[in-house]
Amino acid sequence: MPHIIPIKDLKNTAEISELCHVAEEPIYITKNGYGDMVIMSVEVYETTMKRLNMYRELELSERQIESGKTKDSKQSLGKLREKYEI
Template sequence: MPQIIPIKDLKNTADISELVHAAEEPIYITKNGYGDMVIMSVEMYESTMKRLNMYRELELSEREIESGKIKDARQSLGNLREKSEI
């Protein structure tokens, strides 16, 4: 379950830092009872960005396959072997 804290709690920076590093998910900050910000550790941010980049690369690869820009690796290697007489 996500952790939600009010913005006034951000005054205790040392406590917030401990909370962020101990949490396994982002922490939601509310202002006047409404969602305002999300905070997370640098490690979690970097991990999330790597995952998003991987998904982006997979999506691009799938589009290239669907559009026919990609060739089958086995077939391409076979063609190269035939041309090189290996």
């Protein structure tokens, strides 16, 4: 369940920091009852960015497959072995 706190609670920085690390998910900040900001720990942010990048790479790969921009793996490995004499 998401954590939602009012903006006035941001005065308690130590408590908010602890909550960010314990919750291991974004914390939603409201202002006048409406969503205003989202905060999270650095660890959660980095994990989220890695996951987003992975999804982007998968989408790019799927588009390349759909458009026929693929190569035969045996031929590609053979060329690399030949090039680097391994």
